[in-house]
Amino acid sequence: MSHSQTEENYLKAIYQLSQSHPDGVTTKSISQRLNIKAPTVSDMLKRLSAKKLIRHARYKGVTLTQKGTKVALTVIRKHRLWETFLVEKFKFKWDEVHDIAEQLEHIQSPVLVNRLDEYLGFPPFDPHGDPIPTKEGLINSRYEKTLDQITEGSSVEIVSVRDHSSKFLQYLESLSIQIGTRVKVVRRIDYDHSVVIETDDQMEKSLSHRVCANLFVK
Amino acid sequence: MSHSQTEENYLKAIYQLSQSHPDGVTTKSISQRLNIKAPTVSDMLKRLSAKKLIRHARYKGVTLTQKGTKVALTVIRKHRLWETFLVEKFKFKWDEVHDIAEQLEHIQSPVLVNRLDEYLGFPPFDPHGDPIPTKEGLINSRYEKTLDQITEGSSVEIVSVRDHSSKFLQYLESLSIQIGTRVKVVRRIDYDHSVVIETDDQMEKSLSHRVCANLFVK
DNA sequence: TATAAAAATTAGTATAACCTAATTTCGAAG
DNA sequence: CTTCGAAATTAGGTTATACTAATTTTTATA
Ligand SMILES: [Mn+2]
Ligand SMILES: [Mn+2]
Ligand SMILES: [Mn+2]
Ligand SMILES: [Mn+2]
Numbered sequence A, B: 001m002s003h004s005q006t007e008e009n010y011l012k013a014i015y016q017l018s019q020s021h022p023d024g025v026t027t028k029s030i031s032q033r034l035n036i037k038a039p040t041v042s043d044m045l046k047r048l049s050a051k052k053l054i055r056h057a058r059y060k061g062v063t064l065t066q067k068g069t070k071v072a073l074t075v076i077r078k079h080r081l082w083e084t085f086l087v088e089k090f091k092f093k094w095d096e097v098h099d100i101a102e103q104l105e106h107i108q109s110p111v112l113v114n115r116l117d118e119y120l121g122f123p124p125f126d127p128h129g130d131p132i133p134t135k136e137g138l139i140n141s142r143y144e145k146t147l148d149q150i151t152e153g154s155s156v157e158i159v160s161v162r163d164h165s166s167k168f169l170q171y172l173e174s175l176s177i178q179i180g181t182r183v184k185v186v187r188r189i190d191y192d193h194s195v196v197i198e199t200d201d202q203m204e205k206s207l208s209h210r211v212c213a214n215l216f217v218k
Numbered sequence C: 001t002a003t004a005a006a007a008a009t010t011a012g013t014a015t016a017a018c019c020t021a022a023t024t025t026c027g028a029a030g
Numbered sequence D: 001c002t003t004c005g006a007a008a009t010t011a012g013g014t015t016a017t018a019c020t021a022a023t024t025t026t027t028a029t030a
Helices: A005-020 A027-034 A038-050 A066-088 A098-104 A110-119 A166-174 A209-213 B005-020 B027-034 B038-050 B066-088 B098-104 B110-119 B166-174 B209-213
Strands: A054-056 A062-064 A155-161 A182-188 A195-199 A204-207 A215-217 B054-056 B062-064 B155-161 B182-188 B195-199 B204-207 B215-217
Touching: A005 A027, A005 A038, A005 A062, A005 A066, A027 A038, A038 A054, A038 A062, A062 A066, A066 A098, A066 A110, A155 A166, A209 A215, B005 B027, B005 B038, B005 B062, B005 B066, B027 B038, B038 B054, B038 B062, B062 B066, B066 B098, B066 B110, B155 B166, B209 B215
Parallel strands: none
Antiparallel strands: A054 A062, A155 A182, A155 A215, A182 A195, A195 A204, B054 B062, B155 B182, B155 B215, B182 B195, B195 B204
């Protein structure tokens, strides 16, 4: 039994939303994430439930079943492997690959995915620093801390980004910030929660709270 | 304006059928090729016609417009480039790539296709010997002659296969026949139109008429 | 605790892409 | 030139996936 692209997109969205809401994902949040109206989501949840891919009690949040989780992780695995492929082999920028990977993640061929993985040398992370689930469905947990939570004076490394939009990624490039960049928190501004950082090149830069909250660090 | 995968499949089928029926492709032939019932095809032809992708006079055959031809050639280009990629880079056998390429041919991203083309070194032919349309939509015409039309004593080279099925391609492998193989027609058997050939390795092999009709030569 | 706002669901509709059954049109054979 | 079988189309139905409007349920607030 295979699943439609639409179903896969719902499962992936539910998986990702459940990372911050393990006790149940709301219809509204899925609706916003996928840009689909709530009644349509309600409908789909009924179908996914009938297929035993999610658990759903009416008017309550949803959680993925083991079966649903496996599908979601497979889709995420493919998305991140393809993104890595596009950057490593086809010389795309990290802000150009997401939309293409949104399509490639639905290609059905387990053997293709594994050849891709092998061709790339079994990469543990994608170009945005996100962990790539293994063939067995294992995924490293992501670092939880974001740059806005770091105390003054500490030095940290950027390990991944929360926002994958071109806009954000291009802005980071203009600041010379990428995955692996070390930054020192020079000052935290109380007024607007912005942060002044210093990068390797000794330059001081000011980052808004919004930007910092989208940068995972270790 | 983009087209659905379904529409692309129809356009590709019409293009390929029109190679042997330039004056118009029938509803029935499309129906058989795509394994879809004739009324469904009729329906779709109306929609493709409304989009100016085909010309269609009721109860007459269809032809592609320039616009439709362009879409078809783009899909074929992607199909053949991906097949080449899978064989060259991922070490798939030539009989394993068609079904995966049927999916990959629908990925929408002109820049991806051109990077793929570049990555492969702008190959003129796919693993089955079929010509790959260029970015500009140009396609080499295929050799017309098949092995069953060759006179006794002549020596020819296999340039492409008509049938892309695993069954057929695997049978060819078992005979050590591939694209580029030179064969000499030793004898033509009148009784069943089968042909006895001799390959580089001095071995004599008997090929049925059906097999010969699926082997293009030069 | 009563009520209002928000969230979720149900009801009813649309479109793409499929189907079967019925009808129309074409083209070949007599 | 009529007639009949094949091909094509129309009619009417289904499913997946969307939508808006109406209704129900939950939750938050007074
Ligand atoms: Mn992405
Ligand atoms: Mn990513
Ligand atoms: Mn093919
Ligand atoms: Mn091919």
